[in-house]
Each structure stands twice: as C-alpha cells, then as structure tokens.
Amino acid sequence: MPRTGIAGNMTPDEPVSRFEVIDPQTISVLVSTFYATVREHQRLGEIFNRRLDGRWEEHLGKMNLFWQSVLLKNRTYSGRPVPAHQKQTELVSEDFTEWLKVFRSVAHDLFTPHLAQEIITYAERIAQSLWFACLGTAGARLPDGLVQDLKETEQANA
Ligand code: HEM
DSSP states (O other): OOOOOOGGGSOTTSOOOOBOOOSHHHHHHHHHHHHHHHTTSHHHHHHHHHHTTTOHHHHHHHHHHHHHHHHHOOOOOOOOHHHHHHTOTTOOHHHHHHHHHHHHHHHHHHBOHHHHHHHHHHHHHHHHHHHHHHHOOTTOOOOTTSOHHHHHHHHHHO
C-alpha cells in the first residue's frame, strides 16, 4: 500500500501512515514541515524569521538541495553551511539542542521509524560539526541531545 499520508492528518482510530521512501518528494515535505514548525519555536523562530526575512523561498530551495545531497548523495547542493552559521553570533549551545528536538519530532511524524532514525543520525552529526565550528572552544561541553556516543567517547578520553 503506498503510504503518502502525514500522521497529523489521521484520526486517532486510523493507522498512522508514514513515508517509506526517501526521495526528492518526501525530502521536500520534510524541509517544508521542519521550517513551518521551527518558525513557530519561540527562540529559533525569531532567529530564522529575522535572518531570512524576504529570503524564505531561496532558503527552502537551498535546504531541499542540501538534504537531497545528504540523503540521496546526488550532489545538488553547493553551499557553505559553516560560515552561514558562524556569522550568527547570537547562537548558543541550547539552540542546537532545540533545533534537533524539532527536527527529530518532524522526522518521526513523517517517516517510518527506521527511515526517521537514518535521517536523524545525519542531522545529529551535521549539528555536532556545526556546533564545533561555531561554539566548540577548548573546554566547551557538547550540548544535550547531540550525538551521545561521541559525547561519551569524549568523556571517556578526557
Ligand atoms: C542552532 C540552530 C540553527 C539555526 C538557528 C540555524 C539558522 C540558519 C539560518 C538563519 C540560515 C540562513 C543563513 C543565511 O542565509 O543568512 C541557515 C542556513 C543553513 N542551515 Fe542552519 N541553523 C541551525 C542549525 C542547522 C543544522 C543543525 C543544520 C544541518 C543539519 C543546518 C543547515 C543549514 C544549511 C545547509 C544552511 C544553508 C547554508 C548556505 O548554503 O547558505 N542548520 N541556518
């Protein structure tokens, strides 16, 4: 049975229908749903709306290509995420924790558990490297919610 529905559209009695494939169409739903949700977040929404005022279409197009490149390895994205975040000097560690919370919830709402986990694992790794690039000074503690196994490895090696 093709599953194209979104969990939020279902009544409680209906089985939840989630995407069983990762392709440009389902990635596009992931991107649009994630940004629609994160724009409602009290702090992150303010940052995104202020920085992307008048540029949302451009950003969503870029993020579709970014996630296609990550998940489908089709090399359609050619941007520079690190400087794009380093210039946001207002970012704090908690922002990465919150970003991931929203992302995890949206991915689980949209995709089957196995696919959601695959997507989330990529997001966690990228979030971690962005955090290191922006805030990872000597002695800084990895924020909650970033890749746990790496956090434990770091602690074990400390
Ligand atoms: C700490 C939470 C985050 C905030 C507040 C944030 C905010 C933003 C903003 C405002 C932009 C647009 C910058 C501009 O065009 O001026 C942007 C770009 C971008 N973000 Fe984030 N971001 C966050 C975390 C992440 C994470 C975890 C990822 C990936 C998993 C990500 C991936 C990207 C990418 C790929 C771009 C486009 C960069 C480019 O090519 O211009 N962001 N982000």
